[in-house]
Amino acid sequence: MSSLRVLRWLPFVVMAGVAVMDMLAGRSLVFLPLLTLGPAFASVSGGVRRTAFVGAVALGICVPMAIYNDLLFTWENNLTVIGIAGVTGASMLAAGLRLQRERELASVRQVAEAAQRVLLRPVPRRAGDLRVGLSYTSAAAEARIGGDLYEVVTTPQGVRLLIGDVQGKGLAAVETAAWVLGAFREAAYDETDLADIGERLEASLARHLGSEQFVTAIIAEIHDTEVSLVNFGHPPPLLIHADGGIATAEPPEQGLPLGLGVFDASQTKAHRVPFHRGDRILFFTDGVIEARNAAGEFYPLEERAGLLRREDPQVALDALRADLVSHTGGPLLDDAAMLLLHRPGH
Structure with missing residues (x-):
């Protein structure tokens, strides 16, 4: 039985239990004031x-x-009736206020989800020789709309991508993600060096972010x-070799998240890792590796990497998400958010 059904039947079960206890206890003990638990649980x-x-x-x-x-008609029972x-x-009144708040929250979620769908346009299923x-x-959670962001573009320099996570939740995080994606989509075509793209993102965020906000991100080519790869304080990707x-x-060297460049003026440098035919690379946000089970254990991503060896990257990611x-x-x-790139073999 679902928790919602349990909550719906709980008031009647409680009131029936009060009535049974009152009858079993006889006239020496009176449990009728406990009937007020019924409407309290119902709300x-x-x-x-x-x-x-x-x-x-x-x-x-x-x-x-x-x-x-x-x-009946005694002052004790009259007080019980008044109490109920x-x-x-x-x-x-509490139920009405709760429903009003739920409707307002649902409205905010719909607006945020619509904004996020417009912001995070579908990525291509093929980019260059990659799948x-x-x-x-x-x-x-209540503020379930977060600031996870991603983009894959094919430029004259090759396939470039961005994955990131904005600090915070809600519409403010979506707005910040919009600034990051807009700056990346422009800089990815203009700049020849990945580090320079990072500088463009940092400059854009410096104009729009508060002093305590930041964005972890990875830019890749x-x-x-x-x-x-240029890593700005983001979880490093996982390489699955053929x-x-x-x-x-x-x-x-771990770079500072975007938006914190004021604390370190040095430019975050790119580094290279092998990526051959048949290899796969998984980019992800911290919501993956920080997911916990009932025992408080983090999700063992590396142990489950075997799920990503399926030929179709989308099928592989769907299996990993289900797990x-x-x-x-x-x-x-x-x-x-997870982004899986596969370079098929010959």
């Missing part, structure tokens, strides 16, 4: 009308039980047998 999951109905049921139980206990009516009224797979899973080996593309959700046992608490 948690029900609407205003349902809460009022549960309150009416509580009063309907109270009257015959008062007759059974010889308490008062709690029912307060619970109806591309994409997975984006939104978090289930695919070569014939290598991948150039021979079965798995490696993490750790940068020689990730299975690991957490429910919705994710943070956005999780």
Whole structure:
């Protein structure tokens, strides 16, 4: 039985239990004031009308039980009736405010999701000689719209991509992601060096971000047998080699996240890692590796990398995403974006 069904039936189960306990205890003990638990629990999951109905049921139980206990029209029972009516009224008000807040939150989510869909346009399934797979899973928290971002473009210099994660959640994070993506889409065609693209992103964010905001990101460029990477404080990608080996593309020096360039004026340098025929490279945000199961254990991405060896990158990512959700046992608490590139063999 789902938790929602449990909550819907809980008020009636509680009130029935109060009535049974009152009858078993005899006339020496009176449990009727506990009937106020019925409308109180009803306000948690029900609407205003349902809460009022549960309150009416509580009063309907109270009257015959008062007759059974010889308490009808006594001051004790009158106080119980007033208490049930008062709690029912307060619970109806609470249920109404909860529903109003849920409607407002749903409206904000719809606006944010629409903005995010426009911002994160579909990536090409093929870029140059590469096959591309994409997975984006939104978090289930209240501010579930986050600032995970990605882009793949084919430029005169080759295939270039960006993956990043904006600090924070909600529409503000989506707005920041828009600035980053807009700057990248322009700079990816103009700049010949990846580090210069990073400088362009840093300059753009310096004009629009607050002093305490930042964006972790990786900018990459695919070569014939290598991948150039510039890492701005982002989780390093995972390389799955055709021979079965798995490696993490750790940068020689960890760069600061974008937006924090004021603390270090030096330019973050690119580094290269091998990327041959048959190899795969997985870019991801921290929502993947920080996903926990019921025991508090992080998702073991490297142990599950075998799921990415399927021929179709999209099928492989779908399998990995299903395994990730299975690991957490429910919705994710943070956005999780994954971008898988596969260079097919001859």
